[in-house]
Amino acid sequence: xxxxxxxxxxVADKKVGDTIxxxxxxxxxxxxxxxxxxxxxxxxxxxxxxxDE
Amino acid sequence: MAVLVxxxxxxxxxxxxxxxxxxxxxxxYEVDSVEVTAFGSGGHTFTxxxxxxxxxxxxxxxxxxxxxxxxxxxxxxxTTTVEIIPVNTTVGVGNPKYTISxxxxxxxxxxxxxxxxxxSTSLTFTGGTLVKxxx
Numbered sequence: 001x002x003x004x005x006x007x008x009x010x011v012a013d014k015k016v017g018d019t020i021x022x023x024x025x026x027x028x029x030x031x032x033x034x035x036x037x038x039x040x041x042x043x044x045x046x047x048x049x050x051x052d053e
Numbered sequence: 054m055a056v057l058v059x060x061x062x063x064x065x066x067x068x069x070x071x072x073x074x075x076x077x078x079x080x081x082y083e084v085d086s087v088e089v090t091a092f093g094s095g096g097h098t099f100t101x102x103x104x105x106x107x108x109x110x111x112x113x114x115x116x117x118x119x120x121x122x123x124x125x126x127x128x129x130x131x132t133t134t135v136e137i138i139p140v141n142t143t144v145g146v147g148n149p150k151y152t153i154s155x156x157x158x159x160x161x162x163x164x165x166x167x168x169x170x171x172x173s174t175s176l177t178f179t180g181g182t183l184v185k186x187x188x
Contacts, residue, residue, distance in 0.1 A: 008069075008118075008119035009119075010069045010071070010124075011068055011069060011070075025068070027133070027154045027155075028068050028133055029067050029127070029131050029132070029133045031127065032067055032127035032128050032131065032133070033068070033069070035123070035126075035127040036123040036126075036127055037118050037119045037123055038069055038123075
């Protein structure tokens, strides 16, 4: 599940710095929100290596 | 109930609040009339078909980051959700929320206006499905 950081104070029910999930953005145009600098994708954290290599 | 003078609508386009840059809004709720007239009818008879909705919004142009232009330009040729509330406060029976999902934006005028006039863009979202909520 992708998550996004809110960048603008115009996103409904969110503040700047809040996190918003793609589940909350169903029906909305996520690409347009990113292009419009309202949100940015949060990079997924790399999974920990098990050290077997 | 009382009459309402529109002074503080909520207008969210693609979940972005743009009411402070809007000065007109019209939500048209329409259902196609499908003719079912048959022999023996005394006149035309219709039944309801598909919703045929539209929203017209006039926005004062603003090229600042995360403002009108940044929000609207990427939406042209795509669908999104538009939400209108007559008064930007608690939704209820006396203040319903109208949400159109899958509304299509065909055009936008990034630069429009005469000399000395405020730059604005008139948008028309078409299609989609309207839902009215009172809570």
